[in-house]
Amino acid sequence: MADMAIDMRNRFVVAAVFAVLVMLWSPMATDMFGVHLPVPFGLRQDIWALVLSLPVIFYSSAIFFTGAVAALRARTLDMMVLVAVGIGAGWLYSLAITLTGGGEVFYEASTMLATFVLLGHWFEMRARGGANDAIRALLDLAPPKAEVIRDGVPVEVPTAEVVVGDLLLVRPGAKIAVDGVVAEGDSEVDESMVTGESMPVHKEPGSTVIGASLNTNGTLRFRATKVGADTALAQIVELVQQAQNSKAPGQKLADRAAFWLVLVALIGGALTFAVWLLAGASFAKAMLFAITVVVITCPDALGLATPTAIMVGTGLGAKRGVLFKNALALESSARIRTVVMDKTGTLTKGEPEVTDVVTAEGYTADEVLRLVAAVERESEHPLAAAIAHHAETLSGTTQLDAEKFENVPGHGAVAEVDGHRVVVGNRRLLDREHIDLEPLAAHRDRLTDSGHTAVLAAIDGTAAAVIALADAPRETSAAAVAELHDLGIEVVMLTGDNRATAERIAADLGIDTVIAEVLPGDKAAKIAELQRDGRKVAMVGDGVNDAPALAGADLGIAIGAGTDVAIETADLVLMRSDPLDVPTALRIGRGTLRKMHQNLAWAVGYNTIALPIAAGVFVPAFGFTLRPEIAAMSMSGSSVIVALNALSLKRLHLPDQHSSAD
Known part of the structure; x- marks a missing residue:
C-alpha cells in the first residue's frame, strides 16, 4: 500500500506541474486572470499545449487507460473506464483539432482532470493506509x-x-x-x-x-x-487481512450499483452530447458537457464506501483483541438482537471457588479453615484444592500439617490436625462417622438449593462448618451483561448445568433468560428455536460442545482461551477471553455499518445532484455550468470525504478495558 501511494503521489506531482503549465498558456488563463504569455519557439498555442500534455497523458494517466482495458477484458465497467473515457475523449478530440489546423481544444481540461483524480486517489490511499495501522502495528510486534x-x-x-x-x-x-x-x-x-x-x-x-x-x-x-x-501473532495478522479483503453483503451491492452507475454515466454522456448538438450548441461545447457528465459521475466514492469502513472496523477490533474473521461477521454483529452465552468458562471462570463459610456455634471461620485446609492439601480433588487455596489467601492463616490422612473415595477425607480429628466431605461421610449435622442442616440445604456445592467439616466428632463452593463469575461478566442491555440486547444463558446453579449465576449477573440442563447436542437446536422467532442471535462459547451452536448462530463468538474447534467454527474470536469484549465487538459492528450507510448515502446523493448539474440542465435558467476539471475536483473531493468519514470510526466510544478473570 505504501509503494502504491508513493507511485500515485509521483504521478500526481508530474500531472500537477504540467497541468499548471498548460493552464498558463490556455485561453482560460487570459479570460479569467488576464494572463497572456508568449508561446515559446513560435509555436501555435494548441501545439504547445499538446506538447505539455504528453507527460500527463502517457505517464500520469497511464494507470487509468490500463485499468480501463483490464475492466473491459473482464467484461465489466468501473471508474477506471469513466476516467479513461473522460481524459481520453477530451485529449483525442483536441489532438484531432490540432492536427487539422487548430481551434478550440480541451488540453487544460484533460490534464486538470487527470491531476484532480490522481490527487483524490493519493489521498484515498493514504487514508486506507491509515486504516491499516493495526496490521502494521501487529507485524512490528515480532x-x-x-x-x-x-x-x-x-x-x-x-x-x-x-x-x-x-x-x-x-x-x-x-x-x-x-x-x-x-x-x-x-x-x-x-x-x-x-x-x-x-x-x-x-x-x-x-x-x-x-x-x-x-x-x-x-x-x-x-x-x-x-x-x-x-505463531499466534501470524494467525491474528492473517485473520485481520482476510477480514479486510473480504466483501460484506453491502459491498457486493455497492459493486453492482457501481457497474450500473458507470453504464448510466456513459449513456448519460452520450445523450448529453446529442441533446446539446440538437439544441444548436457547437461541437466543442457539446463535447465539454459530455466529458463533464462522464467525469462527475465516477462511482469512486461508491466503491470506497464500504471497504474503507471495513478496514477501519477490523483494525479497531484487532487493537482490542476482537478478531472478525470476515466482513460478513462485521456486518452481522451490527444486527444482533439476542446474545446467548455459555456459562462455564465464558461467563464463569470454569473452576470452583469458596463463596461462603458458615460455622456452628463455638467455631470461627479462620479456625475451621486452618484445620480443614491441612486435610485438603493432601487431597487431589478440585474442591479440596479450591478450599486449600482459599485458606492460603486469608491473611494471618498459618499452615498446619495433617497426620494419619485417610482418603474416602466419593465421600471425602479424614485426618488428625494439631491434635484434632478432622472430617471433611459430604453427608454420607458424616453419617459414617456418626456425626450429627442438625445444627448446620438448614444452612446446607439453603446453599445447595441456591446452586452451591456444600462441603461439610466436623472437628472431634462435632459438625463445625458448611463450606459453600461455586463456579464464580468472571469479574467482567456483570459489566458485560449491563453493556449489552445498554445496546438493547437480550442476554440468554445456555448451559448444561442444573437450573439452581444457573439461576444463581443469572441473578448475580442480571441475565434475562436462563436455558439450563441442556445436553451438549441440543444447544444448536435451542439456538434455532430463538432464530425461529425472527431474532438475529449471537452465540458465545469456548468448548467443543459449543461448536454446533456457534456454527448455527447468526454470529458465532469464540472465547480465545477456548478449544481449537470452537475458535475454528466461530465468526469472531475474543483473544482476551473477556465477556466485556462481546459488547465491544457489537459496538464496533454497529459503528462500522453506520459508516457504511453514511458513505453509501453520500455517494448516491452526490451523484444524484451532480449529474444534472454537469449535463447543463441549469444553464438555461441560471447560466451555471461546470468544466471537466471542476467536475474532477468535485468527484475526488467526494471520495476523500468518504475515506475520512470511515477513518472517524477510530473515535468510536467503546467500553473501558478490564483485566480478564482467568
Whole structure:
C-alpha cells in the first residue's frame, strides 16, 4: 500500500506541474486572470499545449487507460473506464483539432482532470493506509532477533531461522520471539500487545508463551512449538487481512450499483452530447458537457464506501483483541438482537471457588479453615484444592500439617490436625462417622438449593462448618451483561448445568433468560428455536460442545482461551477471553455499518445532484455550468470525504478495558 501511494503521489506531482503549465498558456488563463504569455519557439498555442500534455497523458494517466482495458477484458465497467473515457475523449478530440489546423481544444481540461483524480486517489490511499495501522502495528510486534541456546551457549539469530524444538533464552525486558512452552524459570509476561490482556501473566515451567509478548522481570528458557506463519501473532495478522479483503453483503451491492452507475454515466454522456448538438450548441461545447457528465459521475466514492469502513472496523477490533474473521461477521454483529452465552468458562471462570463459610456455634471461620485446609492439601480433588487455596489467601492463616490422612473415595477425607480429628466431605461421610449435622442442616440445604456445592467439616466428632463452593463469575461478566442491555440486547444463558446453579449465576449477573440442563447436542437446536422467532442471535462459547451452536448462530463468538474447534467454527474470536469484549465487538459492528450507510448515502446523493448539474440542465435558467476539471475536483473531493468519514470510526466510544478473570 505504501509503494502504491508513493507511485500515485509521483504521478500526481508530474500531472500537477504540467497541468499548471498548460493552464498558463490556455485561453482560460487570459479570460479569467488576464494572463497572456508568449508561446515559446513560435509555436501555435494548441501545439504547445499538446506538447505539455504528453507527460500527463502517457505517464500520469497511464494507470487509468490500463485499468480501463483490464475492466473491459473482464467484461465489466468501473471508474477506471469513466476516467479513461473522460481524459481520453477530451485529449483525442483536441489532438484531432490540432492536427487539422487548430481551434478550440480541451488540453487544460484533460490534464486538470487527470491531476484532480490522481490527487483524490493519493489521498484515498493514504487514508486506507491509515486504516491499516493495526496490521502494521501487529507485524512490528515480532522481534527481529532471538537468542537460541546452541551447545549450551546463547546465540543470537534472526527470528525467521528459529525452528520448532529450539531452546530459546529470554532475558528480562526482552520480547519472546515465537510461541513455545517454558522449560526453566519464572517470570511475569505482558501479553497485552497480542491478546489485549491488561495484566501480566505468570509463567513457570509448563506454561505456554506467545511470540511478540514481553518478558518483564525474570529469565525464561522455553522450547519453540510454533514458528513463522504458525505463531499466534501470524494467525491474528492473517485473520485481520482476510477480514479486510473480504466483501460484506453491502459491498457486493455497492459493486453492482457501481457497474450500473458507470453504464448510466456513459449513456448519460452520450445523450448529453446529442441533446446539446440538437439544441444548436457547437461541437466543442457539446463535447465539454459530455466529458463533464462522464467525469462527475465516477462511482469512486461508491466503491470506497464500504471497504474503507471495513478496514477501519477490523483494525479497531484487532487493537482490542476482537478478531472478525470476515466482513460478513462485521456486518452481522451490527444486527444482533439476542446474545446467548455459555456459562462455564465464558461467563464463569470454569473452576470452583469458596463463596461462603458458615460455622456452628463455638467455631470461627479462620479456625475451621486452618484445620480443614491441612486435610485438603493432601487431597487431589478440585474442591479440596479450591478450599486449600482459599485458606492460603486469608491473611494471618498459618499452615498446619495433617497426620494419619485417610482418603474416602466419593465421600471425602479424614485426618488428625494439631491434635484434632478432622472430617471433611459430604453427608454420607458424616453419617459414617456418626456425626450429627442438625445444627448446620438448614444452612446446607439453603446453599445447595441456591446452586452451591456444600462441603461439610466436623472437628472431634462435632459438625463445625458448611463450606459453600461455586463456579464464580468472571469479574467482567456483570459489566458485560449491563453493556449489552445498554445496546438493547437480550442476554440468554445456555448451559448444561442444573437450573439452581444457573439461576444463581443469572441473578448475580442480571441475565434475562436462563436455558439450563441442556445436553451438549441440543444447544444448536435451542439456538434455532430463538432464530425461529425472527431474532438475529449471537452465540458465545469456548468448548467443543459449543461448536454446533456457534456454527448455527447468526454470529458465532469464540472465547480465545477456548478449544481449537470452537475458535475454528466461530465468526469472531475474543483473544482476551473477556465477556466485556462481546459488547465491544457489537459496538464496533454497529459503528462500522453506520459508516457504511453514511458513505453509501453520500455517494448516491452526490451523484444524484451532480449529474444534472454537469449535463447543463441549469444553464438555461441560471447560466451555471461546470468544466471537466471542476467536475474532477468535485468527484475526488467526494471520495476523500468518504475515506475520512470511515477513518472517524477510530473515535468510536467503546467500553473501558478490564483485566480478564482467568
